[in-house]
Amino acid sequence: MASNYDYIVIGAGIQGSFTSYQLVKRKKKTLLLEQFTLPHTRGSSHGQTRIIRKAYDQDFYTQMMDEGYKLWAQLERESGVKLYRRTGLLVMGPENSESYLDFKSTLEKNKTPMVVLTPDNFSQHIPNVILADGDGAFVDTTAGVLYADRALKVAQEHFQKLGGVIKDQEKVTDIKPGPIVTVSTSAGVYQAKGLVITAGPWTTKLLTHIDLHLPLTVVKINVCYWKEKIPDSYHVKKRFPCFLLTEGEEAGDHIYGLPSNEYPGLMKICYHNGSETDPDQRDKQTDTADIDILRRYITRSFPGLIPEPAVVESCMYTLTPDRHFVLDRHPAYGNIVIGAGFSGHGFKFGPVIGKLLCELSLGEVPSYDLTPFRISRFQTNLKSSL
Numbered sequence: 001m002a003s004n005y006d007y008i009v010i011g012a013g014i015q016g017s018f019t020s021y022q023l024v025k026r027k028k029k030t031l032l033l034e035q036f037t038l039p040h041t042r043g044s045s046h047g048q049t050r051i052i053r054k055a056y057d058q059d060f061y062t063q064m065m066d067e068g069y070k071l072w073a074q075l076e077r078e079s080g081v082k083l084y085r086r087t088g089l090l091v092m093g094p095e096n097s098e099s100y101l102d103f104k105s106t107l108e109k110n111k112t113p114m115v116v117l118t119p120d121n122f123s124q125h126i127p128n129v130i131l132a133d134g135d136g137a138f139v140d141t142t143a144g145v146l147y148a149d150r151a152l153k154v155a156q157e158h159f160q161k162l163g164g165v166i167k168d169q170e171k172v173t174d175i176k177p178g179p180i181v182t183v184s185t186s187a188g189v190y191q192a193k194g195l196v197i198t199a200g201p202w203t204t205k206l207l208t209h210i211d212l213h214l215p216l217t218v219v220k221i222n223v224c225y226w227k228e229k230i231p232d233s234y235h236v237k238k239r240f241p242c243f244l245l246t247e248g249e250e251a252g253d254h255i256y257g258l259p260s261n262e263y264p265g266l267m268k269i270c271y272h273n274g275s276e277t278d279p280d281q282r283d284k285q286t287d288t289a290d291i292d293i294l295r296r297y298i299t300r301s302f303p304g305l306i307p308e309p310a311v312v313e314s315c316m317y318t319l320t321p322d323r324h325f326v327l328d329r330h331p332a333y334g335n336i337v338i339g340a341g342f343s344g345h346g347f348k349f350g351p352v353i354g355k356l357l358c359e360l361s362l363g364e365v366p367s368y369d370l371t372p373f374r375i376s377r378f379q380t381n382l383k384s385s386l
């Protein structure tokens with residue numbers, strides 16, 4: 001006998017957890033299914049920190065983060081758990097390049113607090129970093145660090161407190177669409193009038209059950225931590241900011257970092273791309289070309305770090321061709337909603353994405369124009385973004 005729910009959500013990463021929380025807040029009997037034992041480190045939402053920022057090169061992300069910051073603050077108040085630390089985000093890039101100018105003008109247009117630095121005053125504000133010749137720099141002053149592990153736990157706890165059911169260690173093995181959707185797992189069979197798929201890197205595998213192919217690529221990211229030569233020179237307590245380069249060696253491949261905080265004396269600096277992997281075979285992907293790029297960059301620009309990673313962890317991105325998210329209904333089955341392709345920048349939007357996927361599931365008009373996130377765009381070309 002199948003158990004019945006109003007909604008089933010597949011995948012207890014940040015997006016599935018916030019979507020479930022929103023559904024249960026709207027009094028829907030909701031089941032959240034997760035293949036691994038929670039908490040786990042095998043998807044995209046684990047780890048201690050993520051960047052939160054309004055600095056984007058497209059208005060719609062900057063504008064969604066207005067609400068994003070408010071929802072994170074509300075969750076902090078409701079839970080009594082510190083989830084956000086303001087550090088600012090230093091944005092650097094070739095001063096006259098399109099991408100740098102797009103970031104800068106998007107912030108200006110949207111009246112986001114920022115401080116523009118000059119080569120003359122740069123080192124006063126940002127010690128121990130060498131600004132490359134010809135680079136511009138500004139700080140998105142409200143940006144900072146989200147405490148990711150804590151945030152995931154809080155979202156899941158709030159969902160459960162309102163009566164939501166999480167079943168972990170239950171891998172979804174089949175989906176039968178219809179007015180009532182039937183979901184089979186390694187341990188049971190469940191039915192609901194609506195289904196949300198937020199399966200991160202496993203989305204392509206799950207969508208084969210419902211005849212949908214999306215152009216998603218899964219890449220493994222080497223999450224590298226670099227040792228400070230003098231302890232705390234890049235520490236969050238010294239107000240060292242997060243940083244982001246608007247251009248990499250290849251288009252879309254940026255370098256970014258967070259101040260030392262999570263591991264004493266180590267600063268996290270990563271390359272915003274990686275090599276393709278099967279999510280179930282992640283550890284077999286051992287390409288380290290990104291670490292070579294980082295070594296060169298750190299030698300050039302961060303003289304206070306030893307240019308050899310002290311710790312390397314891993315995580316996965318699920319990339320769309322244009323790096324914009326997928327937030328849409330299944331083209332043939334309107335009661336199946338998909339949230340995928342967060343392309344390495346989705347965490348900060350978690351509370352907003354949860355709200356949007358909930359609205360789509362309930363058949364409501366979504367709070368934002370979802371045109372950039374529609375499945376149908378894959379036939380057309382959109383400008384790529386970070």
Ligand SMILES: Cc1cc2nc3c(=O)[nH]c(=O)nc-3n(C[C@H](O)[C@H](O)[C@H](O)COP(=O)(O)OP(=O)(O)OC[C@H]3O[C@@H](n4cnc5c(N)ncnc54)[C@H](O)[C@@H]3O)c2cc1C
Binds near residue numbers: 036051
């Ligand atoms: C190294 C790194 C740095 C990042 N930095 C930032 C940042 O600074 N700021 C930011 O905003 N974002 C950042 N991101 C992106 C952000 O973390 C992701 O966009 C976000 O975590 C994606 O969440 P998700 O819920 O879609 O996927 P996931 O967290 O992968 O969740 C999907 C879940 O579905 C489960 N699942 C899959 N298949 C099944 C199945 N068949 N049955 C049951 N369960 C299933 C999986 O086990 C998993 O738990 C970063 C990502 C990485 C990897």
Ligand SMILES: O=C(O)[C@@H]1CCCCN1
Binds near residue numbers: 272
């Ligand atoms: O979403 C973010 O803010 C970061 C930017 C750099 C790459 C990883 N994700």
